[in-house]
Amino acid sequence: MDATDLDYDLPSQLIAQTPVEPRDSSRLLVHRLETGRIEHRIFSELPELLGGELVVVNDTRVVPGRLRLRRSTGGSVEVLLVEERGEGVWEALVRIPPGRVASYEEIAARIDAPGAVRAVGNALARNPVAFLIPCHRVIRKTGAFGNYRWGPARKKAILAWEAATSGRGSLKR
Numbered sequence: 001m002d003a004t005d006l007d008y009d010l011p012s013q014l015i016a017q018t019p020v021e022p023r024d025s026s027r028l029l030v031h032r033l034e035t036g037r038i039e040h041r042i043f044s045e046l047p048e049l050l051g052g053e054l055v056v057v058n059d060t061r062v063v064p065g066r067l068r069l070r071r072s073t074g075g076s077v078e079v080l081l082v083e084e085r086g087e088g089v090w091e092a093l094v095r096i097p098p099g100r101v102a103s104y105e106e107i108a109a110r111i112d113a114p115g116a117v118r119a120v121g122n123a124l125a126r127n128p129v130a131f132l133i134p135c136h137r138v139i140r141k142t143g144a145f146g147n148y149r150w151g152p153a154r155k156k157a158i159l160a161w162e163a164a165t166s167g168r169g170s171l172k173r
Contacts, residue, residue: 096137099166101159103141125149131158 020026024044031038041049095110096102104124108116124135127149136155140146148155 096134097166098134098137098162101137101139103139104146105141107138121146130154137162 016026024042026043028041028043028046028049029038030041030049102110104117104120105114107120108114111120113119120138124138125147127133127135130136130150136148136158138146145152145155
């Protein structure tokens with residue numbers, strides 16, 4: 001099979017933006033191999049369509065992942081995929097590259113909530129994973145480290161290591 005056989009035009013207005021409720025009423029395209037016929041059905045009809053075949057459902061959870069990506073221009077970014085972001089805070093945090101820091105105020109502004117500085121601090125304080133979720137890269141606007149769940153010495157050590165290994169040599173904003 002040639003991959004171009006799978007190319008087709010799909011207008012964006014035909015792509016669902018939210019899941020249908022109930023979920024098993026979603027549309028299902030069925031291609032009958034023996035006749036080449038295409039049928040439009042709904043997902044709740046799947047057991048009937050399979051005719052007694054075994055279906056294995058994978059309901060395992062995906063663990064958070066850390067991705068290190070490089071752009072063709074040489075730039076890099078770290079992305080942490082997590083389930084709970086604490087009011088958008090984690091998504092904003094992954095944009096702070098190693099060797100750089102941002103203030104609580106800057107994070108609040110990035111999530112379009114400039115008055116939520118305290119909420120940002122509270123969300124960071126609930127971070128259960130040191131280093132993996134880079135809350136250590138957030139400091140006070142004065143440049144002071146502020147509080148850190150695992151202690152100021154650990155925060156300082158992590159930031160120093162990141163500055164040294166990122167090629168920046170020192171912390172930058």
